[in-house]
Amino acid sequence: MAANARTWLITGVSSGLGAALAEAVLARGDVVIGTLRQKEQLAEFEALKPGRAHAVQLDLRDYGRVLEVVGRAAEQHGGVDVLVNNAGYGLAGALEEVSESEAREQMETNFFGALAATQAALPSMRRKRWGHVVNITSMAGFMGIPGMPLYSASKFALEGLGVALAAEAGSLGIRVTNVEPGALRTRWASGNAIVRSQRVLDDYQNTAGAVRSGLAKMDGRQDGDPVKAALAIIEAVDAEQPPLHLPLHPSALSAYRDVLGKTLEQLEEWRDVSEGILYD
Template sequence: MENKERIWFITGVSGGLGRALAQEVAAAGDIVIGSLRKEEQREAFEKLLPGKTFGVLLDVNDQSQISSVVEDAVARFGRIDVLVNNAGYGLFGAIEEVSMEEARQQMETNFFGPLALTQAVLPHMRNKKNGCIVQISSQAGFRSNPGMGLYNASKFALEGFSEALALETAELGIKVIIVEPGPFRTSWAGDSSKTAETKIDAYTSTAGALTETIKGYAGKQPNDPAKGARAIITAVNSENPPLRLPLGKEAIEAIRRKLKSVEENVNSWEDVAADTAF
């Protein structure tokens, strides 16, 4: 193995943005260790680009597996240069509709799984004083929508610890990138998503309407996963990567609307909010 080859560990490469990223990384000459949950998926991934794509069985919800899988990867390849926490899913439902079990499962997959993988990889990157951690968040990790509150919460939490991580590792040679995709043509809004079992008629025109809209454009989203993957690679390759990388015009516009709304809110209530000193 030549030193110029970087080792990427990408979770959730069976499809969607994770698969597209794995393909683009391998085509560019780097090595990809991709996590999957089924043996037949693992075998298919290894045939994707033989000698460049290597599959490992891992369910990010089973945190007892994570340390051993990471240690095995480092033992085999010598290091992990780039960790991409991509595995996750969307949960639709108004806040009142979502059960505690559904909420906890969302947080396990979208927050605790990436947290555990990040913690497992950090000692190896620290020792080498080099590395990049890419957190696949969402435009929904920066601003909320009705019907996606628990998905929002999981991605807000991911972004919160990742911001702190970037400050903690800035002097250790470890970069952090939070990727915030808008609508990409993947199965995220279709088969990969889950919907709360409970339905409450009072939320039909708010949470329910948005859920139907999102599910309605599954397979017709405006953005190309391959182009999104190449944007991520460009950011990872840059000398000064961004902390946040929104992907797609829709994500950029959504984030700007949120920033404008926050500024207007702070300005309009500043006199009241600031009048708190002794």
């Protein structure tokens, strides 16, 4: 292992972007601590690069265990240089269709799990006065997706966490990049990565219903390459001035520009109202 090799902790490395990123990081000689939910997946991951690929079993819904496991892993490997909050899933269902338990499960995994992992990784970053937190959010992190409001809320929350952390810890040498992928050809649109609300209401068939059917049609046809996305993330981490926001897909970049443009237009339209609430 090279003396200047970095240690990455990537959550959710069993498949998709997490797996592609772990393999790309290992290929360049760095160390990867990868989290997986199933015990039988651990040996397979470590076999990728014995001695540099380290697997830990972790369920992000267990806040206390995330703090313990990530903190211990950081200590054993001399700290975490790059934390990638990648693990998560999508909850498909209109706001009115989603139950409290479904909503809480979504936030526990996508937001609170990432929060705990970040809190556990930060002490070693502070000591070294260098570190990089990469949050894998989504296009849903800057634009609300009809039919997936709780997923959108979890990603908006992760975006806000990243922006605030960048301002809070930037002077300590800690950088943050919120990565907003578009459609990558992974298993995200199928299998365990998508959970559908148990309740279904006919009035939302044109919105939430269309999203549910669209996910199935999209699966396997996405034109985004997860390997190229992984290399783009590495490029951002290596950059002297890394971006705070990194949309990854032409549709993500276009949508972000559209959201920003419409927001600016509306701000100007309502400027007098916004500024008119001061005391006379």
